Amino acid sequence: MRISELDTPALLVDLYRLEANLDRVAGFARAADLKLRPHTKTHKTIHIAQLQLARGAAGITVAKIGEAEVMADAGIDDIFIAHQIVGTKKIERLLALAQRVTIAVGVDSRDAAAPLSSAFAQRGLRLPVLIEVDVGLHRCGVTPEKVLDFARQINTLPGLNLVGLFTYPGHVYAARSQNEVAGITAYECRIMNELTNQLAPIAEVTDRVSGGSTPTAPHYTAKCGLTEIRAGSYVFNDRTQLDRWSARPGDCALTVLATVVSTPEPGRAVLDAGSKSLAADLAPDSPGHGMLKEDNDAILVKLNEEHGFLDLSRASIKLKVGDKVEVIPNHCCAVCNLFDEMVAARNGEVLETWPVAARGKLR
Amino acid sequence: MRISELDTPALLVDLYRLEANLDRVAGFARAADLKLRPHTKTHKTIHIAQLQLARGAAGITVAKIGEAEVMADAGIDDIFIAHQIVGTKKIERLLALAQRVTIAVGVDSRDAAAPLSSAFAQRGLRLPVLIEVDVGLHRCGVTPEKVLDFARQINTLPGLNLVGLFTYPGHVYAARSQNEVAGITAYECRIMNELTNQLAPIAEVTDRVSGGSTPTAPHYTAKCGLTEIRAGSYVFNDRTQLDRWSARPGDCALTVLATVVSTPEPGRAVLDAGSKSLAADLAPDSPGHGMLKEDNDAILVKLNEEHGFLDLSRASIKLKVGDKVEVIPNHCCAVCNLFDEMVAARNGEVLETWPVAARGKLR
Numbered sequence: 001m002r003i004s005e006l007d008t009p010a011l012l013v014d015l016y017r018l019e020a021n022l023d024r025v026a027g028f029a030r031a032a033d034l035k036l037r038p039h040t041k042t043h044k045t046i047h048i049a050q051l052q053l054a055r056g057a058a059g060i061t062v063a064k065i066g067e068a069e070v071m072a073d074a075g076i077d078d079i080f081i082a083h084q085i086v087g088t089k090k091i092e093r094l095l096a097l098a099q100r101v102t103i104a105v106g107v108d109s110r111d112a113a114a115p116l117s118s119a120f121a122q123r124g125l126r127l128p129v130l131i132e133v134d135v136g137l138h139r140c141g142v143t144p145e146k147v148l149d150f151a152r153q154i155n156t157l158p159g160l161n162l163v164g165l166f167t168y169p170g171h172v173y174a175a176r177s178q179n180e181v182a183g184i185t186a187y188e189c190r191i192m193n194e195l196t197n198q199l200a201p202i203a204e205v206t207d208r209v210s211g212g213s214t215p216t217a218p219h220y221t222a223k224c225g226l227t228e229i230r231a232g233s234y235v236f237n238d239r240t241q242l243d244r245w246s247a248r249p250g251d252c253a254l255t256v257l258a259t260v261v262s263t264p265e266p267g268r269a270v271l272d273a274g275s276k277s278l279a280a281d282l283a284p285d286s287p288g289h290g291m292l293k294e295d296n297d298a299i300l301v302k303l304n305e306e307h308g309f310l311d312l313s314r315a316s317i318k319l320k321v322g323d324k325v326e327v328i329p330n331h332c333c334a335v336c337n338l339f340d341e342m343v344a345a346r347n348g349e350v351l352e353t354w355p356v357a358a359r360g361k362l363r
Numbered sequence: 364m365r366i367s368e369l370d371t372p373a374l375l376v377d378l379y380r381l382e383a384n385l386d387r388v389a390g391f392a393r394a395a396d397l398k399l400r401p402h403t404k405t406h407k408t409i410h411i412a413q414l415q416l417a418r419g420a421a422g423i424t425v426a427k428i429g430e431a432e433v434m435a436d437a438g439i440d441d442i443f444i445a446h447q448i449v450g451t452k453k454i455e456r457l458l459a460l461a462q463r464v465t466i467a468v469g470v471d472s473r474d475a476a477a478p479l480s481s482a483f484a485q486r487g488l489r490l491p492v493l494i495e496v497d498v499g500l501h502r503c504g505v506t507p508e509k510v511l512d513f514a515r516q517i518n519t520l521p522g523l524n525l526v527g528l529f530t531y532p533g534h535v536y537a538a539r540s541q542n543e544v545a546g547i548t549a550y551e552c553r554i555m556n557e558l559t560n561q562l563a564p565i566a567e568v569t570d571r572v573s574g575g576s577t578p579t580a581p582h583y584t585a586k587c588g589l590t591e592i593r594a595g596s597y598v599f600n601d602r603t604q605l606d607r608w609s610a611r612p613g614d615c616a617l618t619v620l621a622t623v624v625s626t627p628e629p630g631r632a633v634l635d636a637g638s639k640s641l642a643a644d645l646a647p648d649s650p651g652h653g654m655l656k657e658d659n660d661a662i663l664v665k666l667n668e669e670h671g672f673l674d675l676s677r678a679s680i681k682l683k684v685g686d687k688v689e690v691i692p693n694h695c696c697a698v699c700n701l702f703d704e705m706v707a708a709r710n711g712e713v714l715e716t717w718p719v720a721a722r723g724k725l726r
Contacts, residue, residue, distance in 0.1 A: 007452040007726050041668060063669040083669060084624040086635065086685055089370040108625055111684035139670055140625040140633050170667065261447040262471055262503040270503050272449065276700050277725050280643040304533065305404060305696055306426040306446060307502055321474035322449055333668055337639050337701070340723050359723075360703050362372050362640050 001350045003257060003343065004324055009273040010257040011339040011356075012326060015346045017253035018048070018235060022055050024251075025217050025234040030056070032220040037061050037080060037210065039232030042333045044358035045342065046074040048235060059102070061230045065093045066361025068103065074357070077101040080130070080210070082166060082230065084112045084140060090363070091119045094127070104128040104208075106166060108140050110153055113160060121159030129154065130164040130208060133195060135188045137170040147195050151203055164208025165195055168230070172215045173284055178245050185219035193225030215244040236332040239283040239291065254342075255293050255326035256335065258308060260319050269319045271300070271308035273327060278303060279334035286330070292317065293326035300327060364713045366620060366706065367687055372636040373620040374702040374719075375689060378709045380616035381411070381598060385418050387614075388580050388597040393419070395583040400424050400443060400573065402595030405696045407721035408705065409437040411598060422465070424593045428456045429724025431466065437720070440464045443493070443573070445529060445593065447475045447503060453726070454482045457490070467491035467571075469529060471503050473516050476523060484522030492517065493527040493571060496558060498551045500533040510558050514566055527571025528558055531593070535578045536647055541608045548582035556588030578607040599695040602646040602654065617705075618656050618689035619698065621671060623682050632682045634663070634671035634690070641666060641690060642697035649693070655680065656689040663690060 003012055029036040035058035040049045049060055049071055059078030062068045068079045078101065085094055085105050097103050098120070107113045107129045120127045131151060134141030142150045147165070154162045169188045175181045192209050199205050212220070212229025214237075220226060233240070236254035237247035258273035278290055280303060289308070292298040298315035300308045308327070312319065319325065329335045336342065337359050344352045366375055392399040398421035403412045412423050412434055422441030425431045431442045441464070448457055448468050460466050461483070470476045470492045483490045494514060497504030505513045510528070517525045532551045538544045555572050562568050575583070575592025577600075583589060596603070599617035600610035621636035641653055643666060652671070655661040661678035663671045671690070675682065682688065692698045699705065700722050707715045 007450060009725050083635070084684075086622050086624045087370060108627070109684055111626075112624065115685075134627065138627070138631075139667065139672065140627060143627075259449050261449045261475065263474075264471070264497065264501070264503060264505075268501075272446070273725075275642075275644065275697060279638075280645075280694075280697065281638065282643070304502065305700075309502065321447075321472055322478075331643075334638060334643065337668075338723065339725070360701065362636075362702070363370050 003345050003348050003350055006257055006343060006350065008257050008259040008324060009277040011335065011342040012255045012257050013342050013344045014253045015344050015351065017251060021234055021237060021251060021253055022051060025231050026056050028217045028220065029229055032224060033222045034220055034226060035228040037228050037230050038235070039082070039230050040071065041067060042232040043235055043336050044356050045336070045354050046071065046357050047354045049076055058228065064361050064363060065090055065097065066363050067358040068097055069093070070358040070361060072097060072101045079103050081105045082168070084108060085116060086112050091115060095119060095123060095125070098125060098127060104130055104163060106130055106132045107154065108132040108142050113154060113157055117157035117159040119159070126159055126161040128161050128163040130166040130210065131162065133165055133167040133192065135167045135169055135191050136184065137168060139170065141167065144191050144195060148198050151199050155202060162203045162205065164205045164210060165192060166210035167192060169211060169213055169216055172213055173240065173244060175215070175244065181215050181245065182219050185216040188216070189220070189225035196225070214241055215246045233332055238332040239286045239328060239330045243283050243285040249296055249328070252293070252328045254332045254335065255328055257324055257326055260321050260323045260325065263319065263321055267311070267313040269310040269312060271310055271325070271327070272306065273308045274306045275303040276305045277335070277338055278308065278327060278329050279331055279338060281331035281334050283330040290327040290329045293328050366708050366711050366713055369620055369706060369713070371620050371622040371687060372640040374698065374705040375618045375620050376705050376707045377616045378707050378714065380614060384597055384600060384614060384616055385414060388594050389419050391580045391583065392592055395587060396585045397583055397589060398591040400591050400593050401598070402445070402593050403434065404430060405595040406598055406699050407719045408717050409434065409720050410717045412439055421591065427724050427726060428453055428460065429726050430721040431460055432456070433721040433724060435460060435464045442466050444468045445531070447471060448479060449475050454478060458482060458486060458488070461488060461490060467493055467526060469493055469495045470517065471495040471505050476517060476520055480520035480522045482522070489522055489524040491524050491526040493529040493573065494525065496528055496530040496555065498530045498532055498554050499547065500531060502533065504530065507554050507558060511561050514562050518565060525566045525568065527568045527573060528555060529573035530555060532574060532576055532579055535576055536603065536607060538578070538607065544578050544608065545582050548579040551579070552583070552588035559588070577604055578609045596695055601695040602649045602691060602693045606646050606648040612659055612691070615656070615691045617695045617698065618691055620687055620689055623684055623686045623688070626682065626684055630674070630676040632673040632675060634673055634688070635669065636671045636690060637669045638666040639668045640698070640701055641671065641692050642694055642701060644694035644697050646693040653690040653692045656691050
């Protein structure tokens with residue numbers, strides 16, 4: 001079947017582009033002697049996680065225990081949950097997971113670490129933990145000057161095994177130039193390297209110094225201070241990545257196939273895809289909510305839930321009711337979470353349908 | 364079980380508030396002698412649609428055929444799809460639906476109407492259609508001056524039965540005052556009334572003149588020109604409705620229960636709910652992405668996918684890691700579409716869990 005025969009909206013993956021993206025960032029990691037532990041929250045899809053592992057990933061990253069459970073059920077056995085785990089129900093599930101796969105989680109406070117410690121110690125287990133370091137995003141994480149003290153506290157807690165450090169330089173999405181991206185990457189590496197050295201007397205964390213993102217991925221070098229990077233969006237790329245110099249339009253592997261349902265006046269078309277299939281996320285610089293793969297000057301200037309407002313005034317594409325188009329979204333991770341399945345195609349031919357198995361695994 | 368015992372993020376409905384909201388807008392409709400045909404895309408939940416019908420709704424509205432199928436399977440037998448239906452697969456499903464429930468759809472172009480006409484005429488059926496009128500949103504719809512001509516075209520097409528007119532005054536969300544809301548409502552009514560009169564010689568549409576929204580709902584009066592309103596968000600209300608004078612904070616029936624996972628510095632807390640559970644939609648005026656039910660001065664200033672950045676600098680609430688809070692979101696419709704189920708509670712006691720049965724029905 002051709003993708004043009006699919007009902008819309010449909011989530012499409014261009015396999016050539018996907019494979020090229022996987023290889024490109026795997027190449028960056030290899031060139032810098034870094035492990036790649038991709039963040040699977042982007043795609044939430046078992047098949048893509050398996051492709052990443054087959055192409056050399058050292059394990060995977062997830063955001064939620066529910067995502068880890070889906071991936072563990074599929075046989076993936078080395079999982080890092082890059083999030084604090086808080087709450088008794090979640091700790092129970094983490095205990096079960098830790099007994100069947102290699103798992104590690106983030107910690108950034110004694111308040112979050114203490115219940116993990118009790119639960120694991122009670123069962124005679126030790127949970128591998130990585131201290132989250134804030135290198136500038138100011139989300140979670142311990143500030144660099146407090147890491148040594150916090151590591152000492154973690155070392156006093158039974159049931160926990162301090163195995164590493166991790167950070168996420170997400171403030172790179174506010175960078176205004178490629179130079180600034182390089183600067184954020186260099187700072188991340190310097191801080192993580194200094195902390196690794198600081199911690200040497202009290203903890204062996206040199207094997208698991210984890211950082212990275214898609215925009216910073218090309219900027220790491222051998223012995224940079226990290227041992228592993230956790231890029232996510234690189235599998236698909238999107239308008240956010242175009243804005244941050246991570247990709248060119250021809251690298252965007254994920255699109256939403258949509259149908260023109262109305263052309264109320266010249267220069268305007270309405271698609272049957274809105275924020276419930278494209279997500280309302282804005283891109284850092286690019287205007288609107290998406291652009292057509294067929295004509296990047298055709299911009300979705302506004303979304304309602306089930307309507308996409310397409311501005312064709314600067315575009316050369318001509319559209320009529322019934323035409324199908326592919327939208328390159330602003331934020332691929334948010335879009336995958338809105339679909340139950342994605343359609344994998346090569347040269348416009350539908351090859352497979354992959355369930356977005358971890359969609360909606362919010363807990 | 365108390366809601367505080369639920370794992371997070373969880374979607375909560377406060378039943379007292381829900382019932383009060385249902386009654387309030389049903390009262391507006393009754394007072395203006397209007398039918399209420401609520402838009403169920405807001406909640407996508409069978410149980411709430413049934414509550415709306417039990418409290419006097421004349422039928423329901425949906426956005427997608429997939430939503431209509433879910434509601435029809437639950438025994439709801441009068442459904443308006445307020446959208447153009449374009450594409451052969453969708454028309455096949457519409458044919459099947461039309462043979463088991465009372466269904467009507469929107470049309471705004473001959474290009475979209477012609478395939479519907481052929482498909483229904485071929486089976487000896489007539490599909491009830493309502494012409495969509497653009498009264499100012501400039502999304503889909505025929506402009507008022509072209510409606511009569513378009514109605515004549517529809518009348519020439521076999522297999523279609525022109526039964527009404529509909530509009531959606533969604534530009535009300537850009538209104539800057541309650542006076543402006545009243546003005547938009549009055550204009551909507553005047554145009555729809557004029558068109559009904561214009562069409563009298565060629566089509567009997569006086570029983571189905573449909574409009575409305577949650578912000579305009581209080582402003583209709585008897586013999587205003589409409590016969591039915593299609594409010595959606597009123598069941599829950601949200602920060603968008605607060606901004607448009609439709610509700611007060613105590614009317615917000617839908618919240619996302621979340622846990623504090625990190626308190627990296629004074630005045631700041633991080634929740635385990637981000638754009639994948641709260642949606643990235645902005646409110647018209649209110650800053651950020653949500654506010655706490657417990658303290659409306661505690662604002663979610665930023666969302667990442669699985670992290671909510673809570674600014675407590677103007678709030679009096681004190682939070683520590685492990686605390687659970689309820690977030691009033693910007694846009695209730697987008698939030699419901701992210702959860703597989705919602706938990707109905709009264710006085711903080713969990714009573715029932717309702718599947719969001721039409722979640723993800725994008726087609």
